Amino acid sequence: MANNRLDVVIFGASGFTGKYTVYEGVKLLENLSWGVAGRDEEKLKRTLKEVGDKVEKDLSAIPIIIADVKDENSLQKMAERAKIIVNCCGPYRFYGEPVVKACINAGTHHVDVSGEPQFMERMQLEYNDLAREKGVYIVSACGFDSIPADMGMMFLEKHFDGEVHSVETYLKSWAVGPTSGAGIHYGTWESAVYGLAHAKELSAIRKKLFKEPLPYSKPKQIKRPAVHKSDLVNAWCLPFLGSDRSVVLRSQRFLYEHEQKRPIQMQAYVQFKSLLTVLMVSFMGIIFGILAKYSFGRKLLLKYPKLFSLGFISHEGPSEESMKNTKFSVTFYGQGWPKEEALSEPTDQHTTLPSKKIVTRVTGTNPGYGSTCIALLLAATTILNEKEKLPLTGGVLPPGACFAKTNYISNLSKNGLDFEVISATETSEN
Template sequence: MPTHYFSTNQPQKWHALQLQRHLQISPLNLAMDDDGSNPSPPYDLVILGASGFTGKYVVREALKFLNSPSSPLKSFAVAGRNHSKLLDTLKWAAKPNSPPPSIAILTADTADPVSLRMLCSQTRLVLNCVGPFRLHGGPVVAACVQAGCDYLDICGEPEFMERMEYSYHDQAVETGSLVVSACGFDSVPAELGWMFNSKQWVYPAVPNRIEAYLSLESDKNIVGNFGTYESAVLGVAHMDKLIELRRSRPSRSKPKIPGPYPHKGPLIDYQKEFDLWVIKLPSADTAVVSRTLAMLTKHPNGFPGCYESDGQIEKRKKFWSMVNPAHFGLKMGSECLIGVFRFIVLGLFVGLLGRSSVGRWLLLNFPSFFSLGWFNKKGPSEDEVASASFKMWFVGRGYSDLRTLTNVGDKEVDAEIITRIMGPDAGYLATPIILLQCALIVLGQRDSLPKGGVLTPGIVFGPMDLQERLQQNGISFDVISRRIGSTR
């Protein structure tokens, strides 16, 4: 079993209890608090994979809220395989100050179930930053579900997310473990973005489709996380497993959306509203939004919280009554046509080579060549991260008056609402902001969240105050234009 490093201020009573559990010894009186209840875990959250490219930025973001006024985050630990790298991460994240001495360093390995069980037994919440998740995420989810602690990650891999739902949802409900993937740039902006746009449609106006257009911008070269690139390559390699998984399950419920199914449209398109050339690419965002919509068809008022007050119940029901279902899709954009062709070339390389072992070896060993410089194993510099930003437009198109429609299929859309989300670098700044705000909601408002289960971020955090929290931390939501009753 790997060595575990603990801070000196951890409750000895708690560690005695955990030792008894792992040795399968019946709990003694020392395992109880003075009031007869089990002691709380020593950490509010543990950041697993803290020394990774994104993990270190998550640590830096967590330090902003540790013991700050009104913050529920009073203690946390960092975890991973290498103690010295984790120590370096803490020093980097805390500079120019020294790391708080209360932060513990825990050694755990996703290939070691015992270390993961021990890790999960010491915390209320695990933030998992270890990817690719198809390779490393399953054991962490399993350990969290077994221990009954909550779990958030920054995954953008549909096959992993849907497999976790298939494998662990019922058990997570039973143990009270809330498991939510895609709590980063994948896929919270997409989920909150389509909700924000759909809520602008006031009856009798209704949307038919909401299309998202994403632009990644920087004054310097845009360099992506190698883990994101690796996940995409492995996703293509295992696409048949995702198809097999979906075929093995009952079809998801589909919401009733006014109007016909949108046409696919051209492969490449120009959006003059925001001066972007765009192309539709496979996206985890679309899969996650689709899962949320399917859940809402069975639970139109969302999922009840563990111990909601009457006011919280009313707030949740009101929120979901304002969210209009709509077809959703996402397209990547570039200010120049050459940028779109770079997307196409990257997609062709990954699509053609990702299905063979030799092709994957080439893709993963020469990422800069095959991604045309967008990805490398070193990752971006701090200056490159600071210079990057994202813009995400949501174009909702639908009908100005549902009451006047007799045959919607023959009716052209005559209304449009455009909204936008903007923020800092998607992978290294926006993702930690989003993940930490989700974590603070879990820690501070757990009674208002579902008891447990493998759910989407939209279902869990939609009716909470996540949008307001993101706006207070540098991610903006704006209504750009409304055209109701103007045929397009």
């Protein structure tokens, strides 16, 4: 890469997520050269002025790059100006691929906050080999909720001191003060609508990408009922339909294929205060799923996000107050075997049931935007500062696989995301 490149360019900086990335970037990119990019120069200037006023700094000298996802030449020029592109321009199924292509062609790394399995896995299928040849790292899912899930799995395994068989995760969010307005911005809703509408694409992609099933340890992990009361968290729960599981299993596959590490089984759930809440969420989820299958239904979902999300989604997004007063946790319940019972080959099978358990947790504030933007920028700086600790020479990778041997978790912990071991026990039951 040319020495005169900016270290980081935030693309889509004037969008909702982009603005908060710029805000966090003032601190996290302080010792780096960085710029902002997008298609509207005036909006980018207003973003820098707005953020500058907020942090009481003059950001008028920050470089502005004009780039449009519909203009390949502009994307190429943008990519050539940076060592890494922080891409905040979604939905990625529509706008992500041209940026990825431009970055690979320019030899520029790329991180984003996509939670869209079809996009992420198709990019891996189509561009992984080329990215590796170019020495470029393309890492999606660098925000909430995938970072707590994938890096939380890495943290759990590091502290297990043995061989992990399986993990269940439970996501929880709650308010610690006054909240108002929506909880999530419209862009996330749009990604979910189109993701579900084209869910059938994923099966064909996975048949090409994952030709062999992972050799999991027996017994097969129990998948709990759709609606269930969990004794682990003492709450009513549903399967979590976000990208957590798909991202985690991609990391597990990578570590098995490249480091011969036994893959861990994983199921993800979300917990609620009451059965009534679970039933309401389930009902709205059924309506959402039906409407997303049809063109007219998608139009309704996209036109009336507040109605179909019970007020949780809006074009305006959450208020500053709501974001600051929203906390989250992901609790991990892992089980496996102590290190003296570990097997030498990842395909070997145990003759005893798992006899060791561990509980870990990741917590943070403002999951959708604060924690997300911090995780996104720290992913970028980790690639820049710790490239010698990254796997292979590049590629299209999930975050757990990419950052497992870096100081990424430590840096997240210094910036608002707490990783902790709650308990670890061994039993004599086999």
